[in-house]
Amino acid sequence: MSQGEGAGAAGVDLETSLGYLLKEASSSLRAAMEAALRPLGMTVTQYSCLELLSQRPGLSNSELARGAFITRQSMNVLLQALERDGLVTRPAAAPVGKALPTRLTARGRRTLDRASGAVRAVELRMLGEMTEAERAAAFALLQGMVVRLRGGEATVSAPSAD
Amino acid sequence: MSQGEGAGAAGVDLETSLGYLLKEASSSLRAAMEAALRPLGMTVTQYSCLELLSQRPGLSNSELARGAFITRQSMNVLLQALERDGLVTRPAAAPVGKALPTRLTARGRRTLDRASGAVRAVELRMLGEMTEAERAAAFALLQGMVVRLRGGEATVSAPSAD
DNA sequence: CAATCTATGTCAGAATACTGACATGAGTCA
DNA sequence: TGACTCATGTCAGTATTCTGACATAGATTG
Numbered sequence: 001m002s003q004g005e006g007a008g009a010a011g012v013d014l015e016t017s018l019g020y021l022l023k024e025a026s027s028s029l030r031a032a033m034e035a036a037l038r039p040l041g042m043t044v045t046q047y048s049c050l051e052l053l054s055q056r057p058g059l060s061n062s063e064l065a066r067g068a069f070i071t072r073q074s075m076n077v078l079l080q081a082l083e084r085d086g087l088v089t090r091p092a093a094a095p096v097g098k099a100l101p102t103r104l105t106a107r108g109r110r111t112l113d114r115a116s117g118a119v120r121a122v123e124l125r126m127l128g129e130m131t132e133a134e135r136a137a138a139f140a141l142l143q144g145m146v147v148r149l150r151g152g153e154a155t156v157s158a159p160s161a162d
Numbered sequence: 163m164s165q166g167e168g169a170g171a172a173g174v175d176l177e178t179s180l181g182y183l184l185k186e187a188s189s190s191l192r193a194a195m196e197a198a199l200r201p202l203g204m205t206v207t208q209y210s211c212l213e214l215l216s217q218r219p220g221l222s223n224s225e226l227a228r229g230a231f232i233t234r235q236s237m238n239v240l241l242q243a244l245e246r247d248g249l250v251t252r253p254a255a256a257p258v259g260k261a262l263p264t265r266l267t268a269r270g271r272r273t274l275d276r277a278s279g280a281v282r283a284v285e286l287r288m289l290g291e292m293t294e295a296e297r298a299a300a301f302a303l304l305q306g307m308v309v310r311l312r313g314g315e316a317t318v319s320a321p322s323a324d
Numbered sequence: 325c326a327a328t329c330t331a332t333g334t335c336a337g338a339a340t341a342c343t344g345a346c347a348t349g350a351g352t353c354a
Numbered sequence: 355t356g357a358c359t360c361a362t363g364t365c366a367g368t369a370t371t372c373t374g375a376c377a378t379a380g381a382t383t384g
Contacts, residue, residue: 011278012285014217014229018301019191019285025304026188027231028311029181045340055176062362067176069189074341076364098349098362116173123174123181128310130303138303139180141296142187148290149190207370224332236371238334259379260332 022145029126036118042111045070047119049078050112053088053104060099087111184307191288198280204273207232209281211240212274215250215266222261249273 014020033044048068052059059067065075079102082088087108090100104112127135176182195206210230214221221229227237241264244250249270252262266274289297 011213011216011274012282014213016301017285018297018304019195019281019288021301021304021308022184022188022191023231025308025311026184028308029184032311033181043340051173051176054173060362061364069185070340071342072362073343073364077340094349094362096350100363112173119181120174122311123179125313126181126307126311128306130306134303135180137299139178139183141292141300141303142180142183144290144292145288146183146187146190149187149194149284149288205370222332223334232370233372234332235334235373239370256332256379261379262333 018145029122032122032126033119036122037115040111040115040118042115045074045078046082047112047115049075049082050087050104050108051116051119053102054109054112054116057103058101060101062099064102082108180307191284194284194288195281198284199277202273202277202280204277207236207240208244209274209277211237211244212249212266212270213278213281215264216271216274216278219265220263222263224261226264244270 012019030044033047037044037047045068049064052064052067056063056067061076061079062072064079065072068075079088079090083090086105088102089105090102094100130138174181192206195209199206199209207230211226214226214229218225218229223238223241224234226241227234230237241250241252245252248267250264251267252264256262292300
């Protein structure tokens with residue numbers, strides 16, 4: 001049966017699997033981002049958090065966690081560190097409910113600006129010579145995969161970001 | 163200017179970023195695989211290791227680590243557990259060099275067979291109604307990204323054709 | 325032959341993310 | 355109003371992965 005080399009029938013052929021290649025691409029991207037952010041003393045997750053806050057000010061801890069694809073507990077630890085370092089601010093009390101709207105400080109924005117350039121360079125390198133049509137095709141194909149994997153769930157619900 | 167909502171010029175627009183979408187897709191795939199493997203009491207990394215060993219018997223610890231996109235130290239921890247549970251075997255002494263060729267046991271193969279079906283179902287769901295041409299296109303596009311990301315690190319040159 | 329380089333396996337500690345749990349605030353519904 | 359459900363923030367413990375370090379085996383090089 002599939003006991004020798006060729007395990008392509010019952011299993012997933014790693015040579016041609018889109019899932020495996022997707023993981024490889026994501027791993028490569030993460031490694032490249034880590035290398036680009038290391039000189040700035042920043043991790044990928046920290047950058048993701050700051051970038052999210054830049055484009056969607058006032059996101060709560062849970063919303064940031066979903067946007068960075070980690071749990072809200074992990075994001076909470078990260079936010080506490082960022083708050084301690086003066087990169088973000090959170091009100092002591094929630095204006096409504098329990099959600100604490102987080103915002104970048106001036107220092108946080110400056111830190112993000114440096115990192116954002118490095119990350120954009122990585123993304124540009126990744127895109128390379130891809131044409132606009134190819135980028136659009138890749139975007140559509142990946143989006144389709146996400147939709148089917150999640151069963152048609154939305155990504156990050158964008159609340160009224162003031 | 164770019165400090166409010168629309169930070170599309172200096173940074174990376176998360177709404178249209180292929181990198182962000184790539185991370186989202188990988189996260190979705192991992193979550194789906196975890197959900198599929200949880201009933202079997204197996205993690206994604208464990209499955210990756212067993213699948214690699216099935217298709218490439220005799221891979222060493224370091225080779226498995228590269229194939230699963232983790233460090234060889236982490237893979238070593240995983241292999242020790244798999245060996246303890248009787249799913250894989252490693253010779254006590256290296257036949258050549260220091261590399262220890264790892265192989266699946268009968269029990270490991272049975273465990274993998276169950277998991278492999280579950281994972282293949284996830285991949286099929288991810289592919290959905292994609293045509294063969296679309297799959298090939300996605301594969302080629304992702305492969306290109308990997309090549310460019312792994313390629314130059316200091317040189318952002320990337321001789322563009324346009 | 326000897327020195328050097330590279331790759332590997334492994335141990336130990338640190339960093340990161342996750343699961344479990346609890347209390348709180350808001351919305352829903354009888 | 356009161357019970358119920360859901361989402362959130364947070365604490366605590368666990369699990370996984372990473373970085374650093376060391377010794378060893380083979381290849382390379384002079």
